Amino acid sequence: MQQPQALRRVTDHTLGRHLVVGAVGVVVVVALMSFLGSFRVSQLASFSYLAIAAAGLTVLTGLNGQLSLGHGAFMAIGAYTAAVLQRSDSGLPVVVVLLGAVVVATLVGAVVGMAAARLHGPYLAGATLALAIAVPGLAIFWSDLLGGEQGLTVPLPEVPGWFADAVFFLTATDPSSSRYVAYLAGVALVLVLVLLANVSSSRVGRRWKAVRDDEVAAQLAGIDLGRARVLAFVVSAACAGLAGGLMAFVVRLTAPSGFTLTLSLTLVTAIVLGGLGSLAGALIGAALLTFLPQLATGLGGDLGLTDVQAAELAPLVYGVVMVLVILLAPGGLVGTVRMRQARRAALRAAAAAPAPQHDAPPSSERERSS
Amino acid sequence: MTAVHAEAQHDTGRALLGLEGVTVRFGGITALSEVSLDISEGRVLGVIGPNGAGKTTLFNVACGFQRPGEGRITWKGEQLSRLRPHDLAGLGISRTLQGLGLFERMTVLENVTVGADRHARAGFWSGLLALPGSTREETALRERSMAALAELGIAEHAPRYPGSLPYAIRKKVALARALVVEPELLLLDEPASGLSSDEMAELGELVRGLTDRMAVMLVEHHMDLVMSVCDDIAVLDFGRLIARGTPDEVREDEAVVAAYLGDAVSHADASSDPVAGS
Ligand SMILES: Nc1ncnc2c1ncn2[C@@H]1O[C@H](COP(=O)(O)OP(=O)(O)O)[C@@H](O)[C@H]1O
Numbered sequence: 141m142q143q144p145q146a147l148r149r150v151t152d153h154t155l156g157r158h159l160v161v162g163a164v165g166v167v168v169v170v171a172l173m174s175f176l177g178s179f180r181v182s183q184l185a186s187f188s189y190l191a192i193a194a195a196g197l198t199v200l201t202g203l204n205g206q207l208s209l210g211h212g213a214f215m216a217i218g219a220y221t222a223a224v225l226q227r228s229d230s231g232l233p234v235v236v237v238l239l240g241a242v243v244v245a246t247l248v249g250a251v252v253g254m255a256a257a258r259l260h261g262p263y264l265a266g267a268t269l270a271l272a273i274a275v276p277g278l279a280i281f282w283s284d285l286l287g288g289e290q291g292l293t294v295p296l297p298e299v300p301g302w303f304a305d306a307v308f309f310l311t312a313t314d315p316s317s318s319r320y321v322a323y324l325a326g327v328a329l330v331l332v333l334v335l336l337a338n339v340s341s342s343r344v345g346r347r348w349k350a351v352r353d354d355e356v357a358a359q360l361a362g363i364d365l366g367r368a369r370v371l372a373f374v375v376s377a378a379c380a381g382l383a384g385g386l387m388a389f390v391v392r393l394t395a396p397s398g399f400t401l402t403l404s405l406t407l408v409t410a411i412v413l414g415g416l417g418s419l420a421g422a423l424i425g426a427a428l429l430t431f432l433p434q435l436a437t438g439l440g441g442d443l444g445l446t447d448v449q450a451a452e453l454a455p456l457v458y459g460v461v462m463v464l465v466i467l468l469a470p471g472g473l474v475g476t477v478r479m480r481q482a483r484r485a486a487l488r489a490a491a492a493a494p495a496p497q498h499d500a501p502p503s504s505e506r507e508r509s510s
Numbered sequence: 511m512t513a514v515h516a517e518a519q520h521d522t523g524r525a526l527l528g529l530e531g532v533t534v535r536f537g538g539i540t541a542l543s544e545v546s547l548d549i550s551e552g553r554v555l556g557v558i559g560p561n562g563a564g565k566t567t568l569f570n571v572a573c574g575f576q577r578p579g580e581g582r583i584t585w586k587g588e589q590l591s592r593l594r595p596h597d598l599a600g601l602g603i604s605r606t607l608q609g610l611g612l613f614e615r616m617t618v619l620e621n622v623t624v625g626a627d628r629h630a631r632a633g634f635w636s637g638l639l640a641l642p643g644s645t646r647e648e649t650a651l652r653e654r655s656m657a658a659l660a661e662l663g664i665a666e667h668a669p670r671y672p673g674s675l676p677y678a679i680r681k682k683v684a685l686a687r688a689l690v691v692e693p694e695l696l697l698l699d700e701p702a703s704g705l706s707s708d709e710m711a712e713l714g715e716l717v718r719g720l721t722d723r724m725a726v727m728l729v730e731h732h733m734d735l736v737m738s739v740c741d742d743i744a745v746l747d748f749g750r751l752i753a754r755g756t757p758d759e760v761r762e763d764e765a766v767v768a769a770y771l772g773d774a775v776s777h778a779d780a781s782s783d784p785v786a787g788s
Pocket residue numbers: 536539540541559560561562563564565566567568
């Protein structure tokens with residue numbers, strides 16, 4: 141009796157719940173971006189685009205079970221698309237430029253996703269790895285259009301009047317272009333999280349999980365494995381494309397050196413640290429990767445280390461955190477918290493009710509007595 | 511002796527699934543050899559035979575996991591030329607797997623809701639935007655799934671994960687996932703394996719109770735269950751269909767006794783313990 145009612149209360153408000161969280165998120169973004177110093181703001185902008193890409197990747201890897209070691213390639217595609225559009229003197233609004241980045245990454249994602257849907261485990265990992273290495277190479281191949289090793293500088297977008305007015309109203313200062321970009325990145329992150337939360341809790345997300353857990357049973361339930369996999373790939377490529385587009389505006393330079401294999405592996409690290417398949421985990425993972433190095437360097441300085449020593453502290457702290465998470469929280473940070481909760485709930489349920497009849501294992505006595 | 515030929519047709523209902531002259535070869539092995547078999551509405555058909563006789567292969571052909579080298583498959587009289595496994599649910603066929611194949615990282619309720627996917631229409635965009643239609647449909651699917659769990663008496667396990675449940679309950683979850691499809695034909699692969707005799711008796715009653723809603727085809731080793739639950743029995747041996755008939759006919763068929771049953775049948779006779787009056 142209680143169960144269906146409780147269920148109904150939750151599911152009836154999927155949109156409501158996510159919108160409330162989204163609105164709170166936007167308020168937080170506005171507050172942070174308006175009142176923090178410009179260094180922190182640019183850090184938050186970097187965090188935002190990393191988190192967008194990580195959120196898309198955790199949906200692909202965590203919910204659908206496809207490991208991509210090459211999502212940096214889709215970020216590169218988004219970034220170069222945004223850079224080319226922004227340099228074209230067409231005066232396109234930033235939002236349109238970003239949409240362009242999403243569209244191109246989505247199209248490439250569909251093609252790669254169709255190939256990926258046929259590959260398994262190590263083959264998929266290998267193919268996406270190759271993609272991560274090959275795509276930045278294209279920038280050198282087409283250096284006329286894409287600027288070769290030097291890359292493309294990305295002109296700063298103009299701050300729209302309404303935005304400047306609104307920020308002036310809030311903070312009594314005129315916002316810079318980079319602050320405008322940071323706002324965009326923050327709001328985009330909130331939007332992406334709401335949409336991904338929606339889709340994860342929908343029929344589509346359930347199908348993705350079914351395909352991840354058991355291919356045969358998923359097919360018997362009427363799920364076309366290929367279509368489910370391609371859709372998941374496309375969604376995560378779109379996120380990476382948006383992330384890349386934002387990155388172009390935040391970094392103001394789009395060059396092959398920004399899209400090395402390290403970027404792709406950073407994304408994988410972020411989602412593993414946070415807990416595969418969890419959007420909150422992707423946020424936490426991206427935050428760790430963005431803020432931990434600076435934090436460590438700062439700490440080293442406070443402890444009286446030289447600058448060089450402090451800089452060396454960062455990868456050390458980073459490695460220690462990785463090892464600790466893997467040892468103490470093998471399900472990632474969020475995954476481990478959830479497992480604890482589930483175990484506690486099961487224990488409570490077992491304690492509250494006397495063991496239901498069919499929980500009793502079939503004893504040999506019952507076997508004989510029949 | 512003549513069960514194969516005389517009883518080939520049971521015209522009690524419309525024919526649902528039909529296999530005609532199906533042959534499957536794996537390299538040198540002929541797993542199925544010109545097998546013709548059909549199942550009609552409201553019937554329970556048991557497929558038995560020694561290990562390696564081709565029972566699983568037969569199911570795999572019926573489900574589109576294995577394309578036959580020769581022969582054809584029909585559904586309600588129409589040929590299924592390019593049957594793919596994910597078409598089954600839409601046709602109205604569901605199947606349980608011998609290894610259960612539960613979704614281990616999804617709750618029991620979610621497991622069953624995946625089975626209910628046949629009744630869902632919401633597309634990607636309405637899910638992405640969490641449109642009211644999508645949310646309403648989700649609620650309906652969950653209610654449907656809860657009803658399927660309740661029917662098997664395992665509703666209280668809805669929020670649990672399969673790995674935390676005893677085997678018998680997990681088996682019921684797999685069955686609920688197949689039943690929530692509301693199929694016209696249910697294929698059960700070794701439904702009684704690992705169950706106690708009480709649980710097997712319960713299963714027998716359940717299967718008999720399904721016949722007003724669907725036809726059932728089952729592969730099973732437990733002769734008591736097969737003999738008491740099935741209307742018809744098909745016997746496979748080395749990929750050939752050597753007998754097809756009612757339990758009594760099959761029991762007396764010499765080819766069957768010689769090939770396989772022997773002790774099993776006389777044992778089933780002696781301890782005649784009909785699981786469900788049929
Ligand atoms: N994928 C396969 N590749 C090669 N041989 C197979 C394959 N599947 C089944 N066989 C062979 O086909 C025969 C029938 O197997 P199967 O249908 O599993 O029998 P049963 O389920 O009745 O025990 C066996 O000899 C088995 O070894």
